[in-house]
Amino acid sequence: MEVLFANKPSENSLLVYPVFAKKKVADLALNKLVARLAAAKEFACKIGQTFFVLNGEGSSQGIILLGLGEAKELDVPNIMDAFGTAGKSAGNHHPAKLSIFIPEELHKYAQEIAEAIVLSNYQPAAPYKTGESQTELRENSIKSMEVTGLGKNEAAQNAFRKGIQIAEIVNEARMWVNTPPNIANTDFFRRKSKEIAREIHAKLKILRRRKLRKLNMWTFLGVNRGSPDEAHLITLDYCPKGVSRDEAPTVLVGKGVIFDAGGYNLKPRGSIEDMHLDKAGAVAVLSLMRLLPKLGIKKHIVCVTPFTENLIGQNAYKPSEILKTHLGKTVEITNTDAEGRLILGEAISYAVEKFKPAAIVDLATLTGACMIALGDRYAGLFGNDKALIENLRSAGDETDELLWQLPIHKDYADKMKGQFADLRNSETGSERFAGASKGAAFIREFVGKTKWAHIDIAGPAFTTDPKKYEQKGATGFGVRLLARFMENLK
Ligand code: BES
Numbered sequence: 482m483e484v485l486f487a488n489k490p491s492e493n494s495l496l497v498y499p500v501f502a503k504k505k506v507a508d509l510a511l512n513k514l515v516a517r518l519a520a521a522k523e524f525a526c527k528i529g530q531t532f533f534v535l536n537g538e539g540s541s542q543g544i545i546l547l548g549l550g551e552a553k554e555l556d557v558p559n560i561m562d563a564f565g566t567a568g569k570s571a572g573n574h575h576p577a578k579l580s581i582f583i584p585e586e587l588h589k590y591a592q593e594i595a596e597a598i599v600l601s602n603y604q605p606a607a608p609y610k611t612g613e614s615q616t617e618l619r620e621n622s623i624k625s626m627e628v629t630g631l632g633k634n635e636a637a638q639n640a641f642r643k644g645i646q647i648a649e650i651v652n653e654a655r656m657w658v659n660t661p662p663n664i665a666n667t668d669f670f671r672r673k674s675k676e677i678a679r680e681i682h683a684k685l686k687i688l689r690r691r692k693l694r695k696l697n698m699w700t701f702l703g704v705n706r707g708s709p710d711e712a713h714l715i716t717l718d719y720c721p722k723g724v725s726r727d728e729a730p731t732v733l734v735g736k737g738v739i740f741d742a743g744g745y746n747l748k749p750r751g752s753i754e755d756m757h758l759d760k761a762g763a764v765a766v767l768s769l770m771r772l773l774p775k776l777g778i779k780k781h782i783v784c785v786t787p788f789t790e791n792l793i794g795q796n797a798y799k800p801s802e803i804l805k806t807h808l809g810k811t812v813e814i815t816n817t818d819a820e821g822r823l824i825l826g827e828a829i830s831y832a833v834e835k836f837k838p839a840a841i842v843d844l845a846t847l848t849g850a851c852m853i854a855l856g857d858r859y860a861g862l863f864g865n866d867k868a869l870i871e872n873l874r875s876a877g878d879e880t881d882e883l884l885w886q887l888p889i890h891k892d893y894a895d896k897m898k899g900q901f902a903d904l905r906n907s908e909t910g911s912e913r914f915a916g917a918s919k920g921a922a923f924i925r926e927f928v929g930k931t932k933w934a935h936i937d938i939a940g941p942a943f944t945t946d947p948k949k950y951e952q953k954g955a956t957g958f959g960v961r962l963l964a965r966f967m968e969n970l971k
């Protein structure tokens with residue numbers, strides 16, 4: 482989206498004008514209006530409250546008054562909610578141009594304001610509706626923005642531009658995750674990864690069935706056996722100019738299950754409907770890669786994303802199968818629906834061997850248990866390194882993509898030992914107790930001594946109860962978090 486920084490709103494724009502409680506509005510005419518609205522109990526400047534004034538002063542289309550309460554009560558979540566509300570309301574007025582006034586109190590939130598407005602304008606149904614509904618959705622999205630009030634504050638202008646860039650990538654991530662498996666299949670992600678490699682000048686490597694067999698990734702291949710589409714292990718290796726390829730990279734691993742029917746442990750009605758979203762981890766790390774040059778991250782960063790469906794069929798893997806892994810450990814398949822940990826285990830042991838990473842961070846919609854424990858506001862955080870965990874958690878606090886650390890008790894790890902094989906992919910009987918921890922314990926078996934963190938995003942990756950700047954469905958969770966994490970490492 483285009484953005485222009487101006488001294489005053491242009492004639493044809495729709496203006497978003499923040500107003501604080503207990504504070505005079507600088508513009509005299511508006512000040513009178515706000516006082517009258519307050520007296521009439523129409524608009525109390527409560528945080529996130531909006532009031533639309535048609536044909537307001539100095540603009541042909543109108544003004545959206547945006548209540549912000551008292552400046553001292555502002556924080557990232559409520560700023561984003563408030564501007565998300567304003568962004569959605571603005572979209573509904575089909576503005577030719579949106580003009581946003583950012584007063585001094587809000588300069589430090591320029592990035593979050595831009596993010597909230599762009600995120601609020603995502604239209605999940607736009608690619609699919611036809612006719613009038615499609616036209617309506619198209620018109621509902623803001624095409625260009627103008628910002629006033631920043632004056633010569635270049636840092637704030639840059640932060641605003643950065644917010645737009647990040648949120649546009651997050652919106653595309655949300656679109657990819659929401660895209661159903663008949664369209665967003667392994668082919669789709671092969672094409673996307675080629676585009677990304679070209680876009681960011683990363684080395685691309687795509688391993689398919691023949692190579693995965695050579696690498697002994699039999700559990701990844703096992704998950705894939707019920708699908709007509711080949712498994713893909715996609716690696717992007719980003720090493721910008723001035724950084725040595727010998728620098729031990731940070732490796733990001735993301736679960737890319739195109740559709741998780743559960744396999745022969747078939748998911749029932751009520752659990753299967755959202756399982757096209759089971760690739761949210763992979764999409765988050767691929768999207769993060771796209772941001773690296775835009776954010777000027779000068780570090781060696783690699784992403785590894787295993788993509789496959791988990792279906793049933795003549796060839797599909799079955800409970801009781803014993804499969805060998807790339808690492809050499811054997812796994813008893815006790816539940817074909819615990820597929821995420823299998824494909825992540827293979828991807829991680831491959832990454833450890835090939836890249837000797839400084840650290841690995843994996844993102845996965847891994848367990849319903851994590852969603853039960855934490856809902857859609859927190860992802861579960863696990864790991865073996867204090868500093869890594871702390872850095873991720875604080876990046877989460879800063880971006881409001883919240884992480885909550887959960888434990889891997891030795892006794893939970895013991896429960897992942899197999900009866901015949903080295904490991905089993907699910908405990909039988911009590912698998913629902915501490916399910917997120919046991920999933921993490923299984924993955925840890927493939928990490929070795931590498932610094933590692935695992936983020937179970939089953940809860941926040943999608944939502945039926947969106948925040949003000951979100952829509953139902955995929956949230957793009959993890960992209961803003963990882964972007965901040967990378968920036969903080971600079
Ligand atoms: N993709 C699911 C986890 C999931 C559930 C994500 C709900 C988002 C929403 C995962 O592959 C799965 O099926 N996990 C099982 C693990 C169990 C069999 C040990 C689960 O959570 O039931």
Ligand code: ZN
Pocket residue numbers: 738741759818820821846847
């Ligand atoms: Zn899954």
Ligand code: MN
Pocket residue numbers: 741743817818819820821
């Ligand atoms: Mn599953």
